[in-house]
Each structure stands twice: as C-alpha cells, then as structure tokens.
Amino acid sequence: MNVNTMKVETLKKRLNRNRPMTSIAIPIPEDAIEDLKRVAPLLGFSCDRLLVRAYIGQGLHSDLDRLEEDTISAV
Structure with a gap:
C-alpha cells in the first residue's frame, strides 16, 4: 500500500461520524x-x-503532517 492510499484510508476513518x-x-x-x-x-x-474540537483537529492534523515530513524535532 503506498503513502497516498494510506492517507486516504486514514482520512476516511476520521470522517466517520460514528467513530x-x-x-x-x-x-x-x-x-x-x-x-x-x-x-x-x-x-x-x-x-x-x-469549535474547540475543530481547533484541536486543525492543530493535530498540522502536527501529523509535519511529523510525516519529519520536521518535528523531539522535545
């Protein structure tokens, strides 16, 4: 499974309102x-x-994207 397919599958799971x-x-x-x-x-x-959930989701998605790009350094 390639990286793009994995991202699509992850996104589908996150969009499931019944999770x-x-x-x-x-x-x-x-x-x-x-x-x-x-x-x-x-x-x-x-x-x-x-709105709080949206803010958390935005920040989390941003950090996950950066993590996948290996731009987050260990604190």
Whole structure:
C-alpha cells in the first residue's frame, strides 16, 4: 500500500461520524470560553464545544503532517 492510499484510508476513518469518542475535562479560562461562545456562531458552529474540537483537529492534523515530513524535532 503506498503513502497516498494510506492517507486516504486514514482520512476516511476520521470522517466517520460514528467513530468512538471519549470525553475529557480540560480547565480553560472563563474568558476563553466566553470568546469561544462568541466566535463559534460566526464561524458556523452551533456550539463552542464543536469549535474547540475543530481547533484541536486543525492543530493535530498540522502536527501529523509535519511529523510525516519529519520536521518535528523531539522535545
């Protein structure tokens, strides 16, 4: 299986809305939550939690892409 085929398969799995989920608790400053609630509808999100998930997904995908390119150095 080539790299592009593997990426497509990974993307298909990530787009599956029925994939298992886990809830976690993260302390976030109250003013940040208020900002998220204000920004979410402006970006087309129905709630702040979905926006947080989108932000996490964007950052994670960016880091995974960099990792695949071997541009992340060990900390």
